[in-house]
Amino acid sequence: MEFLQQLVFALVLGSSYALIAIGLTMVYGILKILHVAHAGIYTLGAYVGLLVVTHLTHNFWVALIAGMVASGLAGVLIYRGVYYYILRRSRIVPLIVSIGIFAAMNEFYRLVFGPYQHAFPAKLAFPMVITPYFVITPKQLLIIALTAVFLLVLYFVFNRTKVGLAWQACSQDLAMAGAVGVPVDRAVALNFLLGSALAGAAGILMAFYRNEVYPTMGNVVAYKAFVVVVLGGFGSIRGSVIAGLLLALVETFLGSLEWFEFPRDAIAFLLLIFVLMFRPKGLFGRL
Amino acid sequence: MTLGYLLTVGTFTGIFMILTLSLNILTGYAKQVSLGHAAFFGIGAYAAAILATKAGLSFWAALPCVVVITTVVGVFLGLPSLRVSHDFLVLSTIGLNFIVGAVFRYFPFFGGSMGIVNIPSPTFFGRPLGTVGYFGLTLVFVVLAVLTSLYFSRTWGRLAMEAAGEDETAAKAMGINVAKFKIYAFAISSAYAGIAGALWAHYVGSVFPENFGFDRSIDILAMLVLGGLGTIRGAIFGAFLLQVLPEALRVIQDYRMLISGAVLAIMMVFQPMGLLGKGSILHVGFQRAWKAVRYGFGRAPGN
Numbered sequence: 346m347e348f349l350q351q352l353v354f355a356l357v358l359g360s361s362y363a364l365i366a367i368g369l370t371m372v373y374g375i376l377k378i379l380h381v382a383h384a385g386i387y388t389l390g391a392y393v394g395l396l397v398v399t400h401l402t403h404n405f406w407v408a409l410i411a412g413m414v415a416s417g418l419a420g421v422l423i424y425r426g427v428y429y430y431i432l433r434r435s436r437i438v439p440l441i442v443s444i445g446i447f448a449a450m451n452e453f454y455r456l457v458f459g460p461y462q463h464a465f466p467a468k469l470a471f472p473m474v475i476t477p478y479f480v481i482t483p484k485q486l487l488i489i490a491l492t493a494v495f496l497l498v499l500y501f502v503f504n505r506t507k508v509g510l511a512w513q514a515c516s517q518d519l520a521m522a523g524a525v526g527v528p529v530d531r532a533v534a535l536n537f538l539l540g541s542a543l544a545g546a547a548g549i550l551m552a553f554y555r556n557e558v559y560p561t562m563g564n565v566v567a568y569k570a571f572v573v574v575v576l577g578g579f580g581s582i583r584g585s586v587i588a589g590l591l592l593a594l595v596e597t598f599l600g601s602l603e604w605f606e607f608p609r610d611a612i613a614f615l616l617l618i619f620v621l622m623f624r625p626k627g628l629f630g631r632l
Numbered sequence: 633m634t635l636g637y638l639l640t641v642g643t644f645t646g647i648f649m650i651l652t653l654s655l656n657i658l659t660g661y662a663k664q665v666s667l668g669h670a671a672f673f674g675i676g677a678y679a680a681a682i683l684a685t686k687a688g689l690s691f692w693a694a695l696p697c698v699v700v701i702t703t704v705v706g707v708f709l710g711l712p713s714l715r716v717s718h719d720f721l722v723l724s725t726i727g728l729n730f731i732v733g734a735v736f737r738y739f740p741f742f743g744g745s746m747g748i749v750n751i752p753s754p755t756f757f758g759r760p761l762g763t764v765g766y767f768g769l770t771l772v773f774v775v776l777a778v779l780t781s782l783y784f785s786r787t788w789g790r791l792a793m794e795a796a797g798e799d800e801t802a803a804k805a806m807g808i809n810v811a812k813f814k815i816y817a818f819a820i821s822s823a824y825a826g827i828a829g830a831l832w833a834h835y836v837g838s839v840f841p842e843n844f845g846f847d848r849s850i851d852i853l854a855m856l857v858l859g860g861l862g863t864i865r866g867a868i869f870g871a872f873l874l875q876v877l878p879e880a881l882r883v884i885q886d887y888r889m890l891i892s893g894a895v896l897a898i899m900m901v902f903q904p905m906g907l908l909g910k911g912s913i914l915h916v917g918f919q920r921a922w923k924a925v926r927y928g929f930g931r932a933p934g935n
């Protein structure tokens with residue numbers, strides 16, 4: 346069945362979109378910053394993973410954890426080092442700063458690791474699913490399963506822990522949350538830590554899946570993740586997960602049509618314009 | 633260092649000055665931050681290239697058509713700005729780079745990834761323009777762009793645009809047609825960018841999709857932010873600095889995007905008005921110096 350196989354592809358793609366978009370959604374939900382440099386962190390995760398895989402060990406899990414830790418710390422660094430000082434300015438200021446950081450990060454990767462593509466030679470023992478209707482390769486299964494695990498963890502943290510409660514309070518009203526004793530600064534830093542670690546995980550997973558790492562791998566992603574955030578209704582995590590899967594579905598199925606010659610990456614853009622024009626609060630946002 | 637090289641650098645700097653002036657109207661005056669300016673630039677360049685190679689029009693005949701095309705496209709691409717808040721507009725303009733690039737790359741009409749080559753150099757009364765002539769031509773357009781910008785900065789239009797950009801609701805309450813002025817900003821801005829694109833296409837002789845990517849958009853914005861958002865002197869100065877410095881110091885050339893990115897981030901944090909904007913270090917310094925010269929040291933009136 347062609348259809349089911351396409352569905353598997355869409356699920357894999359959508360998982361990566363969702364993982365990146367979650368971090369963006371969390372940052373936007375609390376600080377109202379469009380954190381473009383998030384895509385630089387996605388690339389950072391992939392490169393740190395690459396370093397581990399080429400120099401230390403071929404074990405995928407070690408690379409994943411190293412990449413997530415590095416990405417998470419980088420995210421906190423960007424928040425404490427830069428955003429923290431410009432939060433009170435007009436919203437356009439952090440945005441431009443973020444774009445500047447993103448451009449500088451991309452260039453940094455190019456200078457340090459070279460402009461070419463690296464392979465990602467990690468090894469992983471993971472089962473393969475073969476049915477008469479579709480095949481899920483080990484890498485695909487890994488991405489889908491890991492994303493599911495991450496989402497469950499996130500759901501738990503958000504709804505069952507104090508940190509999650511603090512985040513919810515912060516996203517409703519930052520000043521008020523501070524006034525009733527939420528350690529806002531620490532909550533936001535943790536927010537960056539977790540969101541960035543997920544982006545780093547997405548970077549490694551995609552690097553492993555496509556077997557390539559290159560400096561500008563975040564460019565299209567940066568932009569698509571925002572489309573997902575917009576579709577998902579700005580700051581709703583559930584919304585962005587659904588929107589990520591939806592975008593992947595639309596891209597996969599439209600892209601597989603023979604007569605549909607339009608470049609795949611441009612679909613997101615059209616969707617974005619369409620949604621922003623007719624539902625400015627997002628597909629799943631409350632109007 | 634030969635004269636020809638200097639003239640080439642000068643011509644490119646001139647083209648980027650027109651681009652920064654163009655972005656200044658959209659981002660400096662109307663406060664619509666655009667990270668897709670290379671797309672407008674590219675549309676101008678491709679329009680000029682196609683008119684020259686496929687329709688066989690001369691540079692002079694094609695130029696008005698290019699301006700009309702880019703203006704119309706600019707209006708069309710400016711439509712989302714009517715519905716979308718500032719920061720999400722930036723996102724749609726980032727997307728603009730990718731979609732325009734994708735269209736140039738995938739549709740055979742635009743030459744695909746092979747681009748369009750063999751764009752003839754313009755002639756002037758039957759004689760081909762050499763490097764010197766082209767530099768002169770660019771200079772004329774830069775002066776025209778500065779003059780029209782100056783004129784525009786003194787009209788109602790600019791005030792209305794600034795008001796609409798600062799606070800839409802307040803502007804509406806004052807009776808300003810916000811939508812109209814936003815679209816005006818896009819139209820004027822992309823008309824300028826179209827001219828810059830045409831100049832580029834005829835000077836370089838070829839256009840490729842990569843010439844007009846996201847990186848270039850960041851470059852243009854960095855120039856404007858460095859010089860000073862909302863000022864004509866800032867636009868000129870920023871384009872000059874970021875175009876000429878990398879040429880003068882070869883070391884910088886390799887770190888071009890790193891510098892553009894860092895410039896954007898650092899300037900916005902520490903000097904959001906730019907080097908020459910109102911209230912910036914240099915501007916205040918110049919004013920003090922000017923006062924000192926005018927009134928004699930230590931006797932400046934007022935303070």
